[in-house]
Amino acid sequence: MKLLLAVILPALATAAAAQSFTVGTARAERGQAATGAIEVPAGTDPGTSIPVVVVNGARRGPVLAIVSGAHGTEYASIIAVERLIGRLDPAQVSGTVILVPLVNRASFDQKVVHVNPVDGKSMNRFYPGRIDGTQTERASYLITREVVARCDHLIDLHGGDLDESLRPYSYWTPTGRAEQDRVSREMVLAFGLDHIIVSADRPQDPAASRYLENTATTRGKPSLTAEAGHAGTVEPEDVEALVHGCLGVMRYLGMLAGPVEMVRNPVWIDRVLTVTSEEGGIFYPLVKRGADVTEGMTLGYVTDFFGRKVFEARSPAAGVVLYVCSVPSMTKGGTIANVGVVRTGS
Numbered sequence: 001m002k003l004l005l006a007v008i009l010p011a012l013a014t015a016a017a018a019q020s021f022t023v024g025t026a027r028a029e030r031g032q033a034a035t036g037a038i039e040v041p042a043g044t045d046p047g048t049s050i051p052v053v054v055v056n057g058a059r060r061g062p063v064l065a066i067v068s069g070a071h072g073t074e075y076a077s078i079i080a081v082e083r084l085i086g087r088l089d090p091a092q093v094s095g096t097v098i099l100v101p102l103v104n105r106a107s108f109d110q111k112v113v114h115v116n117p118v119d120g121k122s123m124n125r126f127y128p129g130r131i132d133g134t135q136t137e138r139a140s141y142l143i144t145r146e147v148v149a150r151c152d153h154l155i156d157l158h159g160g161d162l163d164e165s166l167r168p169y170s171y172w173t174p175t176g177r178a179e180q181d182r183v184s185r186e187m188v189l190a191f192g193l194d195h196i197i198v199s200a201d202r203p204q205d206p207a208a209s210r211y212l213e214n215t216a217t218t219r220g221k222p223s224l225t226a227e228a229g230h231a232g233t234v235e236p237e238d239v240e241a242l243v244h245g246c247l248g249v250m251r252y253l254g255m256l257a258g259p260v261e262m263v264r265n266p267v268w269i270d271r272v273l274t275v276t277s278e279e280g281g282i283f284y285p286l287v288k289r290g291a292d293v294t295e296g297m298t299l300g301y302v303t304d305f306f307g308r309k310v311f312e313a314r315s316p317a318a319g320v321v322l323y324v325c326s327v328p329s330m331t332k333g334g335t336i337a338n339v340g341v342v343r344t345g346s
């Protein structure tokens with residue numbers, strides 16, 4: 001009997017361990033949720049601590065990672081993940097959800113747009129990262145190892161930054177791998193935003209994936225990026241669009257019960273044209289986010305500090321204003337607007 005127990009107990013322990021799921025310091029048993037952090041050690045610059053939640057569902061299923069706050073002042077997307085943390089009940093979930101609500105702590109704390117103020121790098125451009133790099137690169141390396149490598153699917157949430165008045169949209173990244181592309185396309189449709197950018201120009205090399213979503217995509221994991229929110233605001237409709245989108249993808253993946261609703265007749269955008277300013281000064285927009293524009297239409301203008309017009313920005317093509325600069329600060333070469341060229345026909 002003793003001998004038998006000695007044989008059985010390690011086997012039971014192994015089975016129990018297989019039921020738990022650990023990311024960073026967050027370890028959740030099956031049917032439970034746990035909070036913790038991905039600790040980024042100090043290197044050539046200080047370390048940081050990235051909060052993480054593991055919702056380990058009561059039943060088996062896929063692993064979905066939901067990440068936001070690479071840009072720490074894209075607030076609506078960060079608050080959306082906070083809402084999801086409060087809303088996901090492990091008892092109702094099949095599979096496991098890894099939630100990372102705020103990658104770029106220093107940006108959030110210091111209210112710095114676009115980059116990590118510790119090293120001046122965008123936290124969505126240095127994947128898959130490197131452990132001997134600066135803080136952004138070390139964080140990217142650990143997110144690749146702890147989150148991307150562990151998941152089957154990934155959703156990266158963004159939005160208009162403090163200086164971007166943005167209308168909601170998502171990105172679909174086709175790879176040429178038919179089955180992966182079918183699933184990722186259906187994930188985007190299940191997310192529910194009605195404007196979808198087809199990003200066909202992302203790097204194909206997993207060792208130089210640059211973007212978080214692309215790090216998952218180049219590793220064969222159907223994934224998507226979605227953006228909602230604008231100019232520092234936390235509007236309920238933007239937050240809800242992202243929350244609703246993530247829950248829709250979870251239903252599509254069989255992780256939550258309920259009907260799957262795919263967006264019908266979305267606007268597909270094949271090209272995004274960035275309009276930049278040829279002069280620095282004060283920017284005055286003449287269009288709003290989401291506006292339909294024609295080729296040559298004036299999007300806004302820039303004056304010097306004496307009120308004299310020094311630059312007029314015109315749309316290079318007909319399309320939709322995905323976002324337009326939301327503040328008067330304008331530098332030479334700064335972005336005035338992104339215009340999406342809408343696909344016509346099928």
Ligand SMILES: [Zn+2]
Nearest residue numbers: 071074158159
């Ligand atoms: Zn962003």
